[in-house]
Amino acid sequence: MEKFSLPNAFDWEIAIVYADKDRYCRKHVWEDISRYHNMESPLLVGGDFNCIMSHEEKKGGKTFHFSPAANDMGEFMLDNDLIDLGFIGPAFTWTNNKDARSRIFSRLDRFLISSSILDSFQGLKVKHLTRLASDHCPILCIVKEDVRRNYSHWIKFEEVWASYPNA
Incomplete structure (x- = not known):
């Protein structure tokens, strides 16, 4: 975990993840970040989480079912007061690069941030x-x-509004 600061602002903690495909290895990553995170500092976590959280984050392949791995990630987010920032751009960040009939798309990559600082950083x-x-x-x-x-x-008033009958 690294420290990051902006001029005239507080220090942040940043963790970049490349999470393992194995649920138990990934869970150790969540535990390590949680253990070393100072809850007084905002946290930004980004990278390849190798986990999807909803059916909207997957297209193709087997039907999505909320898994224990997704539950682990949800608990990690809850324990550290992290929210998904959402995104602009393509909905999926990963593909298996197979032919059209076998192609799978998923949103495996994301950024999570402490909810406590959203008001300060609306940008x-x-x-x-x-x-x-x-x-x-x-x-x-x-x-x-x-x-x-x-x-x-200032409240702007349009003259035409006065011509509407009272409701």
Whole structure:
């Protein structure tokens, strides 16, 4: 786990994962991150999780069933107050590169972040980039501090609204 800080901001902890296909090896990764994570610091975890969490994250192959491995990852997220940031771009980050009838697509790659800092970093975005030579899409997490929408406190009135009958 590494430390990361932005000017005029707090320190973050960052963990980059390449999780094993084996559920039990992957569970050790979740336990290690949890053990070394200081709950006072926001955490960003990104990489290849080798796990899908819902049927929307898979296309092709066997039907998705919520597995013990997905449950392990869900518990890891809950224990560390992590949420999935969502994404912009292609829905799936991995393919098995088989012919069209046997092709499988999954969202194995993602970024998770401590929910406590979302208000401070509304500009956080995750992009799934175009897959080129690999079976995985590259993913990009963009961090922008204090991107807030400015709302006008003025109420705008249109004259035409007065012509509507009262309800």
